[in-house]
Amino acid sequence: MELPKLVVYGAGDNGREFAYRYKHEGLNRECEFVGFVDDHSGEGFLGYPVLGNSKDLPRLREGGVENIIVFLLEKPQTRLKICIELEKMGFKFPSSKSPYNNTGVNIGKGVYIHPTATFLGIGGQDIGDFSVIGPYVTVEGGVKTGKGVILSPYVCVHKGVSIGDGSVFYSRAICFPRVKVGKNCIVAPHGIVRKYLRDNGKIKSPR
Incomplete structure (x- = not known):
């Protein structure tokens, strides 16, 4: 066939x-x-x-x-x-994921998950359509992302976080537990999100 x-x-x-x-x-x-x-x-x-x-x-x-x-x-x-x-x-968007790192994770269409990414806990994560989970990213339980979210290498997203459509976390950025991140936000390399980040918000790299 x-x-x-x-x-x-x-x-x-x-x-x-x-x-x-x-x-x-x-x-x-x-x-x-x-x-x-x-x-x-x-x-x-x-x-x-x-x-x-x-x-x-x-x-x-x-x-x-x-x-x-x-x-x-x-x-x-x-x-x-x-x-x-x-x-x-009319295009369709297959998801690309490793069978070893997505047990209990709800994955939308067109999602790309690098095989070295890690989902902690017993599941409960929701990864929105067209999102990318990069190399060595860690995503804890209860994390929910909107559409088109990009988590770059070595990003760590702690439990209960929600991330809005189109937001990007650059390499080694961290998001504290249960924080809400709005749409189209940019978190620079090594940036730390400690509290609510409104739509179009930006977090700079620490000096």
Whole structure:
């Protein structure tokens, strides 16, 4: 039986890691990964070509590509808008996760969870659509994220935290227990969220 086709939007480090895991670890083998879409690079990886740029996505969809994984982690708010537009275009968003790190976790569509991420407790975490949980991230019980949230490497989110749509925690940032983080917030590397952070709030790196 022919598998549904899958492309990855973004041929940078994250996209290449996905290609490696697909080829060598069996990630997302319910789809046939056929290549990348990228606006800056024309170079493929491990035999998977760059099939075009973002302007070619309608053509690829009409040509039978059903599924897409979107990285583009440098601009989380823009990335979330792109995901929503691609969904309107008819693309589907499979989630990529390790079977070892998501027991009892409610995972939305288009979520990417790095295999080294850790979910503590007995579950109860809700990870919203199009979110990314990066390498060595720790997420304690009861954490709930909105859509398009990005947790970068080594971030630690303590129990009972809620994070709004489009917010990003950069590397080694920490969020204290039971804190509410609003939408489109930015927490800089090593930043610490100790109390309520309103929509569009920012936490700077400590000096």
